[in-house]
Amino acid sequence: MVLEDITGKPVPAIDVFALSIKALVKHLMDALETRGTGVKPNDIQWVLTVPAIWTDNSKQFMRKSAxxxxxxxxxLLISLEPEAASIYCQHLPTEKLSGAESGFTMSKVGTKYMIIDLGGGTVDITVHEKxxxxxxxxxxxxxGGDCGGTSIDAEFIQLLAKIFGAPxxxxxxxxxxxAYLxxxxxFETVKRTITPSKQGKVNMAIPYATLDALCKKHLKExxxxxxLASPYANSISIRGDKMRFDADLFKNLFDKTIKNILTLIKEMFTRDELESVxxxxxxxxxxxxxxxxxxxKKTFLSRRVIVPEESGLTVLKGAVLFGHNSKAIDSRKIRVTYGITTRSLFNPVIHDQQHYIEVSDKPYCKNVFDIIMQKDTNVKPGTIVKKNYLSFKDEKTVSFAIYASEKTSPVYTDEDGCSSVGEAVIEISDPSERQDLEVEFMFGNTEVSLHAVEKKSGNTCHLSFDLI
Structure with missing residues (x-):
């Protein structure tokens, strides 16, 4: 995957992420050295936070970047952002929770709540019970979805494009x-100051000289x-190096994003298990x-909305707590159905004709989705599912593709909503004879992991599991 900077220069995404993480690591290590702590990088348990809605491929991408x-x-530990926030809020006194009544506590057994993690890029929603x-x-x-705070920036750029033209x-x-940055x-600074009651004008500094020069050069005015020639002649004016927006126009930039977020939350409340949240x-x-x-608050009047003090830091602080106690989450819901591709004897009741093949004159069905773990299953961290495989004689490795599906009970690995998430390769210690292999798939942690053993010898096989 390649990313472009604002001038259009392409760079591999993994380099951008790795260098960003490296800069953060250096920043911390420099601060620790300045303070004379004597702490070394390997004394530290590093925790990287990612959205809960990210795929296994994305999580492994972050791990490789780190x-x-x-x-x-x-x-290195990977922590899911809304989970980290939830862990942190268990430790907050009531006065740190805006919207909570006196005596309220998050730590009461049986308390059910929805954590809505509103970030820059993503909105990530998880529901927990104490x-x-x-x-x-x-x-x-x-x-969740990609309707975080930066989607309002995109609306602002669209507005500028309507005034000056996209080119x-x-x-x-x-x-x-x-000047663009x-x-x-x-805009980022000003958008944080907008309140529902804001009337009159919203002032925002702009790089006037740069914009004016570009207009004269490219627009000849x-x-x-x-x-004045734009659709906003009556709602935006220039005063010195400031742009003055009608408050209602500025607030309209938020409309689409807020509507998308409300839709996501409403969709969650259509699930039966969330009625009592x-x-x-x-x-x-x-x-x-x-x-x-x-x-x-207006849309969900029957429910209480709580905002912790310094809510922008809840994920960061929760990630530190998660690093100290990664068992804080007792169980997680599996977001997709996992399985591998296999062949099975053809059953005309279940299988369709296009997946029919003959092997040694026997009828088989190809690309069958052999389910390892079903979507929406509640699993404790470290839950193991065992599968047995057989290697062929003189075969040095056994490899199998792992698939994920949006469906609860997929039939084939090539159907809609199903995609390959990676390949596992097992190295055989003695290829001169066939080996019975037991593969353990581990679920319930923030990442899926695998472990393989040769049953006869008891040898642990070297297993590489690549999700990218």
Whole structure:
């Protein structure tokens, strides 16, 4: 996968992620050295947080990026963002929870609540119930979408494109990236200040000289003239180096994103198991947006909406707690059905003709989805499913593809909603004879893992499981 910077220069995505992680690691290590702590990188348990809605491939991509950045495999944990936030909120006193009544506690056994993690890129929703003994169980599979805070930035860029034309905005990105980034940062600052009651004008600093020069060069008119000729002549004005928006126009930039978030939450409440969930916990940087808070409260009047103090830091602080106690989550819901591709004897009642093949004059069905773990199953961390395989004589490796499906009971690995998530390769210690292999698939942790043993010798096989 390749990413482009704002000037269009392509770079492998894994390099971008690895260098970002490396910069964070360096920042921490420099701070620890300055303070004379004597802490070394290998003394640290590193925790990387990812959205719960991410696929196994995405999680492994982050793990590989972190290893490329110099973090050792055995010192790295992957934490799911809404889970981390949920763990952190167990430890908060009531006064740190805006919207909670006096005496309320998140740690009461049987408390069910929805964690809505509103980040920059994604919105990630998980539902937990508090168990006796302090653990948390996931009572409905995670869901979400790419309607985080940055989707409002995209609406703002669209608005600018309607005023100045998309080609001019692209030229600014390419030729004046500093000015473009300043504009986006300024928008980010202003958008955090918007409240539901905001009236009048919203002022925002813009790189006036750069925009004016680009207008004169490419549009053959100055910035003010371009604005007057646009659909926003009556709702946006220029005062010095500031753009003045009508408050209602500025608030409209939030509409589409807020509507998408409300739709996601409503979709969750159509699930039977969530009818009794009365608490919504808003976390993540975008949850500090009072416009969004107000709309969620208005839409879900019968439920209490709670926003922790400094909600933008709840995931970070929860990830630290998760690093100290990764068993805080007692069980998780499996988000997809996992299986491998296999052949089985053809059954005309179950199988269709296009998957029919003959092997040694016997009727078989190809590409059968052999289910290992079904979607929506509640599993405890470390749950093991065992499968037996047989190697052929003189075969040095046994490999099999692992598939995931959106369906609960898929029949074939080549049907809609089904995709390959990776391949496992088992190395055979003695290829001169056939080996009975027992493969253990481990579920319930933040990542899926595999382990293989030769039954006869008891040897643990070297198994590589590549999800990218």
């Amino acid at each position: 290893e490329k950045a110099g973090i050792q495999k055995e010192h 168990l006796a003994g302090g653990g948390l169980t996931e009572i409905s599979r995670a869901t 001019l905005i692209h030229t600014m990105k390419r030729e004046q990236p500093e 300043d504009l986006i940062r300024e 100055d910035l003010s003239t371009a604005l 009365a608490l919504l916990l808003l976390v993540g940087g975008f949850s500090e947006c009072t416009l969004l808070q107000a709309e969620i």
